[in-house]
Amino acid sequence: MTESHYDLLVIGSGPAGESAALNAVKHDQRVAIVEQQRWVGGACTHQGTVPSKALRHTVRQVMRFNRNQIFRDLGDPRTLTFPRLLTAADDVIKRQVTMRSKFYQRNRIEVIIGRAHFVDAHTLAVSHEGREHRLTADQIVIATGSRPYRPENIDFYHPRVYDSDTILKMSHTPRKILIYGAGVIGCEYASIFSGLGIKVELINTRDRLLEFLDDEISDALSYHLRNLGVMIRDREEYREVKASDRGVEVTLESGKRLRGDALLWCNGRTGNTDQLDLDAVGLQADHRGQLEVDEHYETSVEGIFAAGDVIGWPSLASAAYDQGRSAAASARGKENCRFVDDVPTGIYTLPEISSVGATERELTQARVPYEVGRALFKDTARAQISGETVGMLKLLFHVETLEILGIHCFGAEAAEIVHIGQAIMKQRGEGNSLRYFITTTFNYPTMAEAYRTAALNGINRL
Numbered sequence: 001m002t003e004s005h006y007d008l009l010v011i012g013s014g015p016a017g018e019s020a021a022l023n024a025v026k027h028d029q030r031v032a033i034v035e036q037q038r039w040v041g042g043a044c045t046h047q048g049t050v051p052s053k054a055l056r057h058t059v060r061q062v063m064r065f066n067r068n069q070i071f072r073d074l075g076d077p078r079t080l081t082f083p084r085l086l087t088a089a090d091d092v093i094k095r096q097v098t099m100r101s102k103f104y105q106r107n108r109i110e111v112i113i114g115r116a117h118f119v120d121a122h123t124l125a126v127s128h129e130g131r132e133h134r135l136t137a138d139q140i141v142i143a144t145g146s147r148p149y150r151p152e153n154i155d156f157y158h159p160r161v162y163d164s165d166t167i168l169k170m171s172h173t174p175r176k177i178l179i180y181g182a183g184v185i186g187c188e189y190a191s192i193f194s195g196l197g198i199k200v201e202l203i204n205t206r207d208r209l210l211e212f213l214d215d216e217i218s219d220a221l222s223y224h225l226r227n228l229g230v231m232i233r234d235r236e237e238y239r240e241v242k243a244s245d246r247g248v249e250v251t252l253e254s255g256k257r258l259r260g261d262a263l264l265w266c267n268g269r270t271g272n273t274d275q276l277d278l279d280a281v282g283l284q285a286d287h288r289g290q291l292e293v294d295e296h297y298e299t300s301v302e303g304i305f306a307a308g309d310v311i312g313w314p315s316l317a318s319a320a321y322d323q324g325r326s327a328a329a330s331a332r333g334k335e336n337c338r339f340v341d342d343v344p345t346g347i348y349t350l351p352e353i354s355s356v357g358a359t360e361r362e363l364t365q366a367r368v369p370y371e372v373g374r375a376l377f378k379d380t381a382r383a384q385i386s387g388e389t390v391g392m393l394k395l396l397f398h399v400e401t402l403e404i405l406g407i408h409c410f411g412a413e414a415a416e417i418v419h420i421g422q423a424i425m426k427q428r429g430e431g432n433s434l435r436y437f438i439t440t441t442f443n444y445p446t447m448a449e450a451y452r453t454a455a456l457n458g459i460n461r462l
């Protein structure tokens with residue numbers, strides 16, 4: 001049995017693992033990353049963020065084509081099959097893998113393919129194709145990510161029952177799809193399928209869609225999904241899922257029976273910790289397979305850190321990159337760590353949604369005196385030119401200090417637009433002020449105009 005020693009070993013090559021490994025190597029540490037899949041990139045590249053965003057982008061292009069009279073004059077409206085759509089994601093995934101593999105190569109980070117489990121707090125056993133070898137390290141970062149949660153009473157091996165991993169292998173185009181779970185994944189896929197012209201029933205276990213959003217934005221999402229033809233069923237729980245050659249039937253606790261050609265299960269994720277032999281180091285995951293860490297991303301075992309989906313909230317690639325970097329930095333000295341707790345929301349539904357800071361509900365509950373400034377995309381020159389007129393930017397600000405407290409946006413490129421305001425919100429003291437948008441000249445026509453309009457709209461209310 002061979003054995004090699006490293007300063008830092010990282011388990012998992014998703015965003016959290018990649019950034020941990022790169023951070024450590026840039027500080028002259030000897031680093032290896034262990035990945036159980038054949039290719040690096042994690043669920044982020046292969047099953048999560050990247051493929052779903054590539055699918056959505058293509059659907060959006062087809063919708064734009066079909067909407068635009070000039071293109072329509074060139075030919076009939078276009079339709080896409082789901083398998084054809086999937087090829088759009090393949091290209092991006094390949095590029096991502098090539099680029100990420102080069103990061104490791106150039107930085108001399110050893111990529112070890114195999115499944116890692118703990119032997120002790122400084123030793124990992126890695127198994128691959130029936131062989132096992134051991135690696136030792138001063139410190140270890142667990143960045144093993146998450147996978148779809150699968151309740152035991154649903155047959156995920158049935159060819160009509162999918163989760164967000166297996167949907168990427170669906171080889172037919174259903175006429176109607178049932179989506180169970182209206183979290184971020186459910187809402188994003190509801191947009192993709194309805195954009196393709198497929199009938200969608202979206203079963204939501206909660207009172208409204210994406211309850212963590214500002215109410216006005218959540219209402220807008222419900223309205224626009226319904227406008228795309230999505231049937232949203234709020235406050236429903238499943239009792240039974242039956243799949244047969246002819247279709248899938250979901251019986252709800254309310255007694256309703258919903259039928260479709262396929263079911264996409266999108267209700268929750270489980271941390272990938274069950275294969276790690278955590279007992280060997282005295283660690284325990286919670287009932288969702290997640291690990292607890294302190295504000296330095298260290299677990300209860302000294303020298304073992306964790307980052308990304310495996311530690312739970314916010315379970316975003318955006319945060320995972322920063323958490324991984326912070327975990328590796330902490331391993332060299334706690335003072336190097338930045339705890340990631342101010343994460344914007346970027347949701348790639350149709351329309352796109354993005355926000356940062358407090359919602360109206362939160363500010364009201366906290367009795368903060370705030371006012372609202374709004375700008376509708378349809379009133380901006382840029383949106384009129386691009387034809388992307390659905391959307392709104394809403395600024396929440398303190399009535400006395402004019403400090404920006406929350407930014408909520410939906411519509412084309414919302415996830416980009418929100419960053420302009422986020423940069424101002426991050427300024428300290430008087431730097432964070434609504435006045436910035438009134439006293440600064442922006443390019444025209446751009447969506448930054450929406451900030452000026454919203455700021456003036458808000459200030460005029462005072």
Ligand SMILES: Cc1cc2nc3c(=O)[nH]c(=O)nc-3n(C[C@H](O)[C@H](O)[C@H](O)COP(=O)(O)OP(=O)(O)OC[C@H]3O[C@@H](n4cnc5c(N)ncnc54)[C@H](O)[C@@H]3O)c2cc1C
Pocket residue numbers: 011012013014015016017034035036037041042043044045047048049050052053114115116117143144145146164185272275276307308309310315316317318319320346348
């Ligand atoms: C459909 C979908 C869409 C999403 N869209 C977005 C989005 O738009 N924006 C956003 O910010 N986030 C999005 N996310 C979330 C994002 O994908 C995750 O937050 C991110 O992938 C987490 O990164 P990670 O590094 O923690 O883990 P992962 O990307 O899950 O990578 C973990 C890696 O560890 C490996 N591994 C696990 N166990 C072992 C082991 N024992 N030995 C060796 N290797 C192991 C796995 O094979 C995997 O490659 C989406 C997720 C899904 C499912």
Ligand SMILES: NC(=O)c1ccc[n+]([C@@H]2O[C@H](COP(=O)([O-])OP(=O)(O)OC[C@H]3O[C@@H](n4cnc5c(N)ncnc54)[C@H](O)[C@@H]3O)[C@@H](O)[C@H]2O)c1
Pocket residue numbers: 149181182183184185186188205266267268269270271287288289314315316345346347348
């Ligand atoms: N654009 C984006 O930012 C984006 C896109 C897609 C997914 N994501 C991330 O992916 C994650 C998963 O989203 P989702 O839509 O599947 O679900 P979700 O996180 O909204 O959860 C859905 C429901 O499942 C329950 N649940 C979650 N994990 C469970 C478990 N292991 N066991 C039992 N119940 C569980 C939750 O309590 C919740 O009621 C989110 O945390 C989200 O941040 C982000």
